[in-house]
Amino acid sequence: MNEDFVIDAFGARWALDTAALDGDASARLKVLWERCRVLRVAAGDVGVEPFVVTDSDPYAVSRAITLASLQRRRGSAALLHAAGLSRGERAIALVGQSGAGKSTASRALGQHFGYLSDETVAIEADGRVAPYPKPVSIISDPEAPWDKGEWSPDELGLRKASEPAYLTGLVVLERDPVRTAPELVKLPLIDALLAVIAQSSSLPLLDRPLHRLAELASGSGGPYLLRYNEIGDCKGLLATLFDADAEVQRHPWTSEPFSPIPPKGTDRPIVRAPWRDAVHGEGGTLVLVDETPVRLGPVGEILWRIAAAPVSTDEAYAAVVADLGPHPDADRAVDDGIAQLVELGLLHFATAQ
Structure with missing residues (x-):
C-alpha cells in the first residue's frame, strides 16, 4: 500500500x-x-x-x-453509533442496545440490503447518509469479546450500497434470546430519542440537536423497535420500511429551541432556565440541558410549559390542577416538582427588577 x-x-x-x-x-x-x-x-x-x-x-x-x-x-453531521442499510436511495439506521450487535446485524442483513456501515451512521444536513463500508468487526472468541477479527465487506458477501442514500427510517434493536418470532413495533418518539442519544456522538454541537434527531427518527411512520432472537429472521420486517412512505409521520411532534425571556418582576418568580433544545411528542417531553437529556414527568411537563414566561407559584398550582385534576397532595407535588426542575437546571427563580 x-x-x-x-x-x-x-x-x-x-x-x-x-x-x-x-x-x-x-x-x-x-x-x-x-x-x-x-x-x-x-x-x-x-x-x-x-x-x-x-x-x-x-x-x-x-x-x-x-x-x-x-x-x-463533530458538529457537521448527526453521528449515530448504528448499523446502516440501504435499498436504492433509501437508508435505515439500526441502533443497538445492550446485547444487540450492530456488526452481527450488518453481516446478516447486508447480504440482502446495501451495506453502509456496521458501527457509524453519519447523516448530513440534507438527510444523506455518508457511507462507511468499513471492515466488519467480528468476535472470534465469545470468552474474549474485545478480541475481534476484521473481514472486508467483499469477503462477507455484503451488497454495495447505492449512492446517494437518504435516511428514511430508524430502528432500535432489542435482542431477546427467548423470543420465537421477530416483531417490529412502533416506539414512542421520546423513548426512541433517549435510546438514540445514548448511542450518538457530539450531539450538543449540532444546531437544534433534539429537533434534528426527532426528524430523523420519525420518518416512514417511525420510530420503531425491533424485538428478535436471530437478526437474520428480520429481513422481511425491515424490507417493509423501505416500502413505507418516507414522508409519513405517525404522531405529530413539536420542538422548542431556547430563547431568552427577561423576568417580569417578583410576582411571577418561576421561569425557565437556559436549555439547548426540546422536543414534545409521543411519550412526553425531552429537554436537552447542556449535554444532559432530561425526560419530564407529568407535573414537570406542565411546570416547564407554563414557565416559558415567568409565572407565580399560585399560577403553577392552578395549571397543574387544571391539567391533572384536584389531588389532596397537589401543593406538595408542585413544590417538589419546582424544586426538582430547579435542581436539574430547567427552572430558576426570576430576579426582582
Missing part, C-alpha cells in the same frame, strides 16, 4: 501511510479497506489528511480510524 491509498470514512478522507508495517500486513489492510477507497484522489489533495498506521492489528486500526473520523466530523 502506498501513500496514495485514500479512504473516505463517512466524509473524513485519509491517506493511509503503512510504511511501518510489513508487506503482508500492509496488503491485508488494503483488502480490508478497499470498499472505502476513493479513486483518483491523492494524499496531497484538499480535504485529505495523513493517517499513519503503526499497529499491525486490523481491529485496532479500524477503531483508530473511526475515532479520528468522529473527531473530524
Whole structure:
C-alpha cells in the first residue's frame, strides 16, 4: 500500500501511510479497506489528511480510524453509533442496545440490503447518509469479546450500497434470546430519542440537536423497535420500511429551541432556565440541558410549559390542577416538582427588577 491509498470514512478522507508495517500486513489492510477507497484522489489533495498506521492489528486500526473520523466530523453531521442499510436511495439506521450487535446485524442483513456501515451512521444536513463500508468487526472468541477479527465487506458477501442514500427510517434493536418470532413495533418518539442519544456522538454541537434527531427518527411512520432472537429472521420486517412512505409521520411532534425571556418582576418568580433544545411528542417531553437529556414527568411537563414566561407559584398550582385534576397532595407535588426542575437546571427563580 502506498501513500496514495485514500479512504473516505463517512466524509473524513485519509491517506493511509503503512510504511511501518510489513508487506503482508500492509496488503491485508488494503483488502480490508478497499470498499472505502476513493479513486483518483491523492494524499496531497484538499480535504485529505495523513493517517499513519503503526499497529499491525486490523481491529485496532479500524477503531483508530473511526475515532479520528468522529473527531473530524463533530458538529457537521448527526453521528449515530448504528448499523446502516440501504435499498436504492433509501437508508435505515439500526441502533443497538445492550446485547444487540450492530456488526452481527450488518453481516446478516447486508447480504440482502446495501451495506453502509456496521458501527457509524453519519447523516448530513440534507438527510444523506455518508457511507462507511468499513471492515466488519467480528468476535472470534465469545470468552474474549474485545478480541475481534476484521473481514472486508467483499469477503462477507455484503451488497454495495447505492449512492446517494437518504435516511428514511430508524430502528432500535432489542435482542431477546427467548423470543420465537421477530416483531417490529412502533416506539414512542421520546423513548426512541433517549435510546438514540445514548448511542450518538457530539450531539450538543449540532444546531437544534433534539429537533434534528426527532426528524430523523420519525420518518416512514417511525420510530420503531425491533424485538428478535436471530437478526437474520428480520429481513422481511425491515424490507417493509423501505416500502413505507418516507414522508409519513405517525404522531405529530413539536420542538422548542431556547430563547431568552427577561423576568417580569417578583410576582411571577418561576421561569425557565437556559436549555439547548426540546422536543414534545409521543411519550412526553425531552429537554436537552447542556449535554444532559432530561425526560419530564407529568407535573414537570406542565411546570416547564407554563414557565416559558415567568409565572407565580399560585399560577403553577392552578395549571397543574387544571391539567391533572384536584389531588389532596397537589401543593406538595408542585413544590417538589419546582424544586426538582430547579435542581436539574430547567427552572430558576426570576430576579426582582
